[in-house]
Amino acid sequence: MILYPAIDLKDGACVRLVRGEMSLATVFNTDPAEQARAFKAQGFQWLHLVDLNGAFAGKPVNGEAVERILAAVDMPVQLGGGIRDLKTIEMWLQKGVARVILGTVALRHPELVKEACKQFPGKVAVGIDAREGYVAVAGWAETSTEKALDLALKFEDSGVAAIIYTDINRDGAMGGVNVEATADLAFHLTTPVIASGGVSSIEDLAALKKEERSGIEGVICGRALYDGRIDPEAALALLSTPVAEDAD
Numbered sequence: 418m419i420l421y422p423a424i425d426l427k428d429g430a431c432v433r434l435v436r437g438e439m440s441l442a443t444v445f446n447t448d449p450a451e452q453a454r455a456f457k458a459q460g461f462q463w464l465h466l467v468d469l470n471g472a473f474a475g476k477p478v479n480g481e482a483v484e485r486i487l488a489a490v491d492m493p494v495q496l497g498g499g500i501r502d503l504k505t506i507e508m509w510l511q512k513g514v515a516r517v518i519l520g521t522v523a524l525r526h527p528e529l530v531k532e533a534c535k536q537f538p539g540k541v542a543v544g545i546d547a548r549e550g551y552v553a554v555a556g557w558a559e560t561s562t563e564k565a566l567d568l569a570l571k572f573e574d575s576g577v578a579a580i581i582y583t584d585i586n587r588d589g590a591m592g593g594v595n596v597e598a599t600a601d602l603a604f605h606l607t608t609p610v611i612a613s614g615g616v617s618s619i620e621d622l623a624a625l626k627k628e629e630r631s632g633i634e635g636v637i638c639g640r641a642l643y644d645g646r647i648d649p650e651a652a653l654a655l656l657s658t659p660v661a662e663d664a665d
Contacts, residue, residue, distance in 0.1 A: 471499025
């Protein structure tokens with residue numbers, strides 16, 4: 418199971434929000450590239466980036482910060498926030514992003530996601546952010562009437578690399594990850610699922626690891642890494658342990 422450290426970008430700085438509220442941003446590093454190098458040094462294999470301003474604006478805003486990160490570290494990066502057309506997808510992939518994350522556009526224009534998967538195989542993930550089980554978009558400012566599972570099922574045969582599932586009410590709140598909802602979603606899909614939102618302890622990671630066979634391929638962690646609640650070395654060791662075979 419892959420552990421993705423999160424770098425959320427707001428006004429060029431590395432921040433963490435509480436339940437997606439831009440007014441509740443804590444700045445953890447004013448140099449995102451330095452933060453990326455730190456994560457690389459700690460042994461992480463991937464980076465998870467979000468252009469928070471871009472998610473609200475509907476277009477890239479923190480592009481300069483993203484490019485500095487891409488130049489600073491030689492490791493795969495997945496990026497979301499404000500990516501809503503094929504031109505922007507192609508632009509980021511050409512700049513070196515390994516995988517783009519489509520969120521708002523997945524709800525509003527699912528055919529565009531399917532076309533992107535055809536043009537850029539293996540390079541497109543879908544971000545499904547849910548509030549009480551219903552999909553929220555536009556930087557979580559709007560909640561739709563569509564359920565998370567229903568949206569995920571639309572992309573089952575499209576070649577989506579992963580579904581990134583976030584429980585908004587848990588995100589940044591240190592209240593624990595919603596293991597049950599994440600595992601339930603993964604169980605109903607053939608597309609791999611990456612868990613996000615609320616990871617606050619090594620115990621949360623252990624609980625997700627137990628559900629790896631349901632289809633949970635990775636987990637995104639932010640605030641708990643920044644404030645020291647989760648030790649990177651211990652977390653990476655836990656998640657890299659092979660799943661034991663069931664006894665006959």
